[in-house]
Amino acid sequence: MTPRWLARLVVVTLLVGVGAGVGGALVALLLHAIQHLAFGYSEGTFLEGLLEAPPLNRVVALAVAGVVGGVGWWLLRGWGRRDARHAIVPVEASVGGRRMPGAVTLLNAGLQIVIVGLGASIGREVAPREVAALWAGWLSERAGVSARERRILVACGAGAGLAAVYDVPLGGAVFAVEILLAEVSFATVVPALATSGVAALVARAVVPANPLYVVEQVPLSPTIVVWSVLAGPLIGLAAVGFVRAASFAQRHRPRRWGILIVMPVVFVTIGVVALWFPAILGNGRALGQVALGASLPVLLVLLITVLKTAATVGTIGAGAAGGTLTPSLAIGAGLGLSAGAAWLLLWPGAPLAGFALIGAAAFLAVTMRAPLTALVLILEFTNQGPALLVPLMLCVAGAVGVGYLIERGRVTGVA
Structure with a gap:
């Protein structure tokens, strides 16, 4: 050269x-x-x-x-x-x-x-x-x-x-x-x-340099480490389910004139549901901030998470093009918050935001099939320091490992 x-x-x-x-x-x-x-x-x-x-x-x-x-x-x-x-x-x-x-x-x-x-x-x-x-x-x-x-x-x-x-x-x-x-x-x-x-x-002349999500700095604690090990495979299972549902919706979206009917009907239906649950709208940042900030009752966040999942799959199935990065982050954060709240009843000692953040990283790692990218994005999105790296890595490893085993079994005909 x-x-x-x-x-x-x-x-x-x-x-x-x-x-x-x-x-x-x-x-x-x-x-x-x-x-x-x-x-x-x-x-x-x-x-x-x-x-x-x-x-x-x-x-x-x-x-x-x-x-x-x-x-x-x-x-x-x-x-x-x-x-x-x-x-x-x-x-x-x-x-x-x-x-x-x-x-x-x-x-x-x-x-x-x-x-x-x-x-x-x-x-x-x-x-x-x-x-x-x-x-x-x-x-x-x-x-x-x-x-x-x-x-x-x-x-x-x-x-x-x-x-x-x-x-x-x-x-x-x-x-x-x-x-x-x-x-x-x-x-x-x-x-x-x-x-x-x-x-x-x-x-940066237009895009704010502030973190996308405002999240408290979460300290490392034994309870959150143990939870990360146990929750990783479960979050991985949920993420694989989401990926399969989105893939199914993608394969069966309307190919020709049907989109003229299906997309408006699906979108209006989601809009009607949003009359009561507005956080399901948009690219996922709304639900992500609610979950990462633990600003609503846990059961309500879990319900919104389920509705957001259905809305995203429905949007893909209606024929829309777009990504699943921020929706995946939001869904993972909602699941992590809900699972973390239940865990704290058994072993308190960590803020809820930490569970939501770790759940978001693990879910995103599986849906993107990219553990390193998910880890880096979560840290940059939330401006977290290195204190939470160990539980993040453990949970992501467990989730991605389960996702890999399921996909491998699917290819070989086991699953």
Whole structure:
């Protein structure tokens, strides 16, 4: 590799990070604008805005989301069926070498942002990843890099998009290396760190640098360590169930004109349920904050967690595109809080927030199939120190181990 070629690669890598940061900032701005327009609030969290707005707004906003999403994806996917050049290409396929069509990718990401902003129960993280991967792929082609270098840059771009929209620079880098590239080497780690760091820095012009969730610092205690060992496999089982339910819903979503009926009906139903349980709406941050802050009665949080699970699976089954990162975190936090509250009756000595946080990490590790990414994201989302690392690692290991055994048994025909 000549010095000139190395300099070009460095410039391209930095530009991937800048583009991902700009894309993440635009996604955040558009999402907030839609939320504020739909629910009429200008400050505070999404849940606070929901509670201040008239309850009927929840149903109306979800109805609009169902119509916009249904019509939008019916047209977009129909376009792809008629002409393969305009088919939606996921980030993983782009990392594998496929080219992402520009207009289709941007429209697909835009639809995700619109429905999440209106309250749809699905994650927002796929949109910035797709936009950043599109930019990285286009830039790589213009720079004339090799196929391997393009693969690395597209994966790093997607990770940087995640880093930008949530201000999780290390989490974005680990996501790219562990999930998209599955290769830990000098050639993958350095660009992943550089692109995610640059993207997060650029996006901070818009995205607050504060932790996504406000959680008290949880000290290490014997009771929480023992609970982590025992709860890990159980949380793993629950996470596998969620993954299978989401996969089933994905396989059986309406493929053609049925989405025009199914999506509005499902979304309105979720909106009606949200009249009594508003925390089920959105990408999961509302429930996540409630669970991690232990701000509601435990049984009520458990009920909201069950409803959030059903709403997310239903949203996927209705044909919506999006992610399950923040919904998984929220569901795991709700389960961890509930299980931790029962455990404290037997062995008190730890704050409830610690159980919710550990449950969130373990559940997320299984649904993402990425224990390191889940650990890093939870620490960055909550600004936790190293005190809780041991129980976090033990619970994540137990949950992922159970998930692996179940999947292995499923492949070999045992389960």
